[in-house]
Amino acid sequence: GDSVTQMEGPVTLSEEAFLTINCTYTATGYPSLFWYVQYPGEGLQLLLKATKADDKGSNKGFEATYRKETTSFHLEKGSVQVSDSAVYFCALTSNRDDKIIFGKGTRLHILP
Amino acid sequence: GAVVSQHPSRVICKSGTSVKIECRSLDFQATTMFWYRQFPKKSLMLMATSNEGSKATYEQGVEKDKFLINHASLTLSTLTVTSAHPEDSSFYICSAPDNTDTQYFGPGTRLTVL
Numbered sequence: 001g002d003s004v005t006q007m008e009g010p011v012t013l014s015e016e017a018f019l020t021i022n023c024t025y026t027a028t029g030y031p032s033l034f035w036y037v038q039y040p041g042e043g044l045q046l047l048l049k050a051t052k053a054d055d056k057g058s059n060k061g062f063e064a065t066y067r068k069e070t071t072s073f074h075l076e077k078g079s080v081q082v083s084d085s086a087v088y089f090c091a092l093t094s095n096r097d098d099k100i101i102f103g104k105g106t107r108l109h110i111l112p
Numbered sequence: 113g114a115v116v117s118q119h120p121s122r123v124i125c126k127s128g129t130s131v132k133i134e135c136r137s138l139d140f141q142a143t144t145m146f147w148y149r150q151f152p153k154k155s156l157m158l159m160a161t162s163n164e165g166s167k168a169t170y171e172q173g174v175e176k177d178k179f180l181i182n183h184a185s186l187t188l189s190t191l192t193v194t195s196a197h198p199e200d201s202s203f204y205i206c207s208a209p210d211n212t213d214t215q216y217f218g219p220g221t222r223l224t225v226l
């Protein structure tokens with residue numbers, strides 16, 4: 001079945017460091033890909049998405065490119081801030097149904 | 113943008129009682145809604161798919177008689193945890209896709225069963 005694998009955390013970085021959180025997926029057809037973020041004490045929020053190959057999603061300085069050849073959707077940010085500390089979930093929805101499948105989440109700690 | 117609300121945001125109940133959680137799509141219609149459970153420091157687990165006008169579809173291992181789901185309208189789904197026990201304590205989240213298949217999540221309901 002469809003699945004999402006993302007790098008395990010926690011990931012700890014200093015402020016202004018470069019961030020990459022890896023995400024790969026397995027799916028039939030052409031899924032849509034998402035990154036969700038969960039800040040402490042809050043629910044999940046959509047961070048960015050890409051719906052077809054080579055699309056790049058971006059928001060709040062974060063970017064991820066839908067790479068069908070490597071079945072990846074890695075999340076990147078050039079310079080992280082303390083306020084980026086959160087749990088990040090990679091996810092997909094297949095085009096067969098609306099069911100969303102999440103990765104396990106990656107906890108990110110940014111140190112000042 | 114699209115918004116999904118949940119009510120209540122937090123509930124504490126005694127063991128053996130039932131608790132109802134509502135999930136509403138505020139500015140779009142959703143024929144399908146999803147219910148998730150999040151254990152502390154772990155990933156979300158899909159519990160069931162709520163379908164407007166028909167029975168919910170439960171994931172393997174989820175007791176349908178314990179977690180009753182009703183999708184009464186295109187903007188409301190309810191999850192009732194029946195005869196709750198302490199092991200049911202968790203964070204319950206719903207989501208609903210809009211017509212672009214983007215999932216919007218409710219803020220979650222934290223259930224504590226004493």
